[in-house]
Structures are given as C-alpha cells and as structure tokens.
Amino acid sequence: MTSAPTAADVARAMDELGDPARAVELRRFFKTGPGDYGEGDVFIGVPVPQTRKVAKAFSALPISEIAELLRSPVHEHRLAALVIANNAMAKAGKPRTYDAAAQQEIVDMYLAAVRGGRVNNWDLVDVSAENILGPWLSGRPRDLLDELAQSDSLWERRVALLTTFAFIKAGDASTTFALCERLLDDRRDLIQKAVGWMLREVGKRVDRALLTDFLDRRAHDMGRTALSYATEHLEPEARAAYRAQRQSP
Numbered sequence: 001m002t003s004a005p006t007a008a009d010v011a012r013a014m015d016e017l018g019d020p021a022r023a024v025e026l027r028r029f030f031k032t033g034p035g036d037y038g039e040g041d042v043f044i045g046v047p048v049p050q051t052r053k054v055a056k057a058f059s060a061l062p063i064s065e066i067a068e069l070l071r072s073p074v075h076e077h078r079l080a081a082l083v084i085a086n087n088a089m090a091k092a093g094k095p096r097t098y099d100a101a102a103q104q105e106i107v108d109m110y111l112a113a114v115r116g117g118r119v120n121n122w123d124l125v126d127v128s129a130e131n132i133l134g135p136w137l138s139g140r141p142r143d144l145l146d147e148l149a150q151s152d153s154l155w156e157r158r159v160a161l162l163t164t165f166a167f168i169k170a171g172d173a174s175t176t177f178a179l180c181e182r183l184l185d186d187r188r189d190l191i192q193k194a195v196g197w198m199l200r201e202v203g204k205r206v207d208r209a210l211l212t213d214f215l216d217r218r219a220h221d222m223g224r225t226a227l228s229y230a231t232e233h234l235e236p237e238a239r240a241a242y243r244a245q246r247q248s249p
Contacts, residue, residue, distance in 0.1 A: 007066070010061060011074070014054055022045030026043040051076055051079050063105050063109060066109065067081075070113045071118065078118060082127055088106055090135075092106065107133065130165040133145075133159070134165065145163055145164070146182070150182075157191055168205050184226070189225060192224075195230070196228060196232075215227075
C-alpha cells in the first residue's frame with residue numbers, strides 16, 4: 001500500500017528544481033529587501049510552470065500536509081501548497097466529488113495561513129483568494145471580506161479585494177464596489193493596483209456602465225494608480241476625462 005504524500009515530499013521535489021541565480025532575481029522582483037513589502041522572504045528559484053507541475057503531481061496531498069507546507073519559510077513551497085489547495089477546493093465543490101467538510105477545512109486552513117502572515121506576497125494572494133474564498137462565499141454572507149478589508153495587514157486587504165474576482169466572473173459586482181469604496185483612500189501601491197484591477201474587470205466582464213457610473217461618482221477621489229488601472233480599457237477620450245478629474249495624489 002502506497003503511503004500518502006507529505007509536505008516534506010513536495011518540498012524535496014521543489015528544492016530539486018531550484019536555481020540559485022533565478023532565486024536572486026526573484027528576491028529582487030518580489031521586493032524582499034529591508035523595508036520592502038516582501039522583506040526577508042526566501043526564494044529558491046523555481047519557475048511558476050514547474051511549481052504547477054509539482055502541485056499536479058502531488059494533488060493527493062492531505063489537507064493537513066498542505067497546511068504544513070504553508071508553514072515553510074520558502075516562498076515557492078507556499079505557492080505550491082496554495083495551488084494544491086486550489087485544486088482540492090475545486091474538487092470538493094464538484095457535484096460528483098462534493099465534500100462540504102473538506103471545503104470548510106481548506107477555508108479554515110487558508111484563513112489561518114493568511115492571518116498568520118504566510119500568504120504574504122501578491123502572487124500568493126492572487127493565485128488563491130478567488131479560488132478558495134470565492135467559491136466558499138458565493139452563496140454565503142460576505143462579512144468576512146469586510147473584516148479582512150479593515151485589517152492592518154496589506155495582504156489581508158488584498159485577499160478581500162481579490163476574492164471578489166470570483167464574484168465578478170459570476171456577474172456580481174456588488175461586493176467589489178463595496179470593498180473598493182472602503183479601500184479607495186488606501187494608498188498602498190498593491191491595494192491601489194487591486195482596486196483598479198477589480199474595477200476594470202467589472203467593466204470588462206459584468207457591465208461597462210457599472211464601471212463608468214462608479215467613476216462618474218468617485219474618479220475625483222481615486223489615486224493615480226487605481227484610476228489608471230480602472231480606466232485602462234476605456235476609449236482614450238473617456239480615459240483622459242476621468243483622469244483629469246483626479247484630485248488625490
């Protein structure tokens with residue numbers, strides 16, 4: 001009988017793919033220097049496509065071992081854990097393999113990692129929030145996102161925003177607008193980008209009129225980065241008009 005895979009097995013498979021030269025580049029790209037948003041994070045230099053291949057190979061990793069892998073100090077280990085968790089969440093949500101208990105366990109594990117500071121860079125947030133919290137909250141109250149949006153943690157606030165991508169893809173922009181209103185004055189660059197990105201996606205995927213109605217009311221209060229992202233796919237004249245309204249730095 002073959003034993004179940006462990007977090008250590010995944011970590012070893014990832015470590016074999018590490019590239020020290022690429023690790024140096026990744027530390028620079030993900031801003032790991034003193035005072036940067038990714039300060040102190042550890043990289044081993046594994047490209048994302050290879051990380052996804054490892055995650056696929058270890059798709060049967062038990063949830064308890066995914067949680068253990070999320071405790072690794074190595075960024076790519078945690079990324080692999082989140083990709084495995086995404087796949088487990090998707091499987092638990094399918095009609096033929098539906099498992100509400102497994103979904104709850106994955107969500108609890110994910111929130112513990114988020115609140116514990118282990119989902120602590122934009123790639124980790126962006127790969128996971130919509131795929132784990134999105135399906136879970138689609139038919140439930142979304143007070144959790146309000147709580148995350150009020151956190152002092154940059155990453156918890158970004159998780160709140162990026163979770164709404166799942167709702168946008170289902171045609172629902174209401175939570176996105178509520179959180180964007182709440183975070184409109186947040187001038188952290190990664191929140192600015194997330195606010196603008198989600199608003200842009202509302203215009204692309206739900207209804208452009210909803211986006212322009214929001215911009216008609218709020219463009220003058222938006223930061224430069226958020227407004228730039230939100231208007232990216234509008235016609236040049238409309239984009240210029242909204243950007244001319246901006247009053248905030």
